[in-house]
Amino acid sequence: MKRANIPIFIPHRGCPNACVFCNQHTILGVVGTPALEILLARARAEIETALTTISPDTMCEIAYFGGSFTGIEPDLMEALLGLAAEYVAAGRVSSIRCSTRPDYVGDAVLDRIAPYPVGTVELGVQSLSDAVLFACRRGHTAEDALAAIARLRGRGYAVVGQMMLGLPNSTFADERETAERLIAAGVDAVRIYPTLVLQETQLADRMAQGKYSPLSLDEAVSRTADLLDLFDQADVEVLRVGLQETDGLREPGTVLGGPCHPAFGELAMGECFYRRAEKLLQGEIPCGADVTIAVPRGRTSAMIGQKKKNLSRLCAKFGMKTIKVVEIDTLLGYNIKIVHNRKEERNPCI
Numbered sequence: 322m323k324r325a326n327i328p329i330f331i332p333h334r335g336c337p338n339a340c341v342f343c344n345q346h347t348i349l350g351v352v353g354t355p356a357l358e359i360l361l362a363r364a365r366a367e368i369e370t371a372l373t374t375i376s377p378d379t380m381c382e383i384a385y386f387g388g389s390f391t392g393i394e395p396d397l398m399e400a401l402l403g404l405a406a407e408y409v410a411a412g413r414v415s416s417i418r419c420s421t422r423p424d425y426v427g428d429a430v431l432d433r434i435a436p437y438p439v440g441t442v443e444l445g446v447q448s449l450s451d452a453v454l455f456a457c458r459r460g461h462t463a464e465d466a467l468a469a470i471a472r473l474r475g476r477g478y479a480v481v482g483q484m485m486l487g488l489p490n491s492t493f494a495d496e497r498e499t500a501e502r503l504i505a506a507g508v509d510a511v512r513i514y515p516t517l518v519l520q521e522t523q524l525a526d527r528m529a530q531g532k533y534s535p536l537s538l539d540e541a542v543s544r545t546a547d548l549l550d551l552f553d554q555a556d557v558e559v560l561r562v563g564l565q566e567t568d569g570l571r572e573p574g575t576v577l578g579g580p581c582h583p584a585f586g587e588l589a590m591g592e593c594f595y596r597r598a599e600k601l602l603q604g605e606i607p608c609g610a611d612v613t614i615a616v617p618r619g620r621t622s623a624m625i626g627q628k629k630k631n632l633s634r635l636c637a638k639f640g641m642k643t644i645k646v647v648e649i650d651t652l653l654g655y656n657i658k659i660v661h662n663r664k665e666e667r668n669p670c671i
């Protein structure tokens with residue numbers, strides 16, 4: 322069955338924190354925090370509009386994103402949950418999802434949301450290195466995040482871990498360890514966000530003072546590709562790579578640094594496929610052959626790469642003339658295989 326979210330953004334509402342990288346108003350393209358009635362009316366209108374575009378055979382969730390949903394005023398939180406619950410009760414959506422911080426899912430707030438049909442909680446973990454969390458002024462520790470995941474899983478929620486790459490003080494070893502610990506903690510899915518330097522953030526000031534250097538596009542693509550491979554092997558779905566481009570982000574002068582690219586996810590997926598193909602072909606030693614590589618459905622463009630970069634690199638490295646890419650239903654994730662290798666059949670390499 323197809324799946325879809327109806328995202329409702331509640332910008333910065335209830336968030337007293339000031340993480341060094343965050344400027345929610347810029348990310349979401351929204352300024353100010355309207356009154357409860359206005360927020361509710363807007364949310365209802367957005368849900369109704371979205372439902373007209375979603376086919377009835379889609380499993381659909383109402384998703385409260387932005388800010389820290391379980392940290393907003395209890396009356397507003399329950400009003401928004403009540404609104405979404407109406408749609409679940411009417412069978413128009415299947416459940417509710419919300420995003421929040423690891424230190425905002427204590428037992429008291431979880432008791433409050435328990436009567437509502439919330440199925441998934443997304444946690445802004447960002448890093449599981451205390452040194453990185455401290456440098457980012459997150460205001461919670463790695464242990465808080467792991468305890469939050471355990472508490473949510475214990476109450477039966479699906480948990481999505483959101484992590485960031487290229488944060489201050491963060492090395493790739495920290496990021497890989499964060500991914501490994503998220504897997505070990507039993508998250509159901511993840512989102513990966515390379516750090517962008519947004520205007521009017523502490524990170525922008527640090528960059529201007531020469532105290533922070535963002536990742537280059539190539540570094541970020543390489544690190545993300547490695548994590549995609551890791552999560553795929555652990556069977557943990559990656560729901561998204563890179564921030565969604567909003568009008569706010571597109572405004573000139575908004576993104577001051579970092580790996581901002583409209584097709585960042587595609588680049589990282591392409592790199593992951595390239596590495597899988599490289600490994601596979603090393604075993605095959607095709608040696609001048611014409612090769613056909615099978616990929617999961619819908620992944621041809623990621624395997625080929627932008628401007629056919631992946632195919633050119635593979636042909637150059639292994640001395641092949643052509644590589645054809647086909648899709649087959651039985652492959653999932655980043656699994657690929659060679660289904661046809663004519664030269665090898667006629668004249669095996671030695």
Ligand code: SF4
Nearest residue numbers: 336338339340343388
């Ligand atoms: S907790 Fe979330 S919304 Fe609040 S400042 Fe940090 S990143 Fe932004």
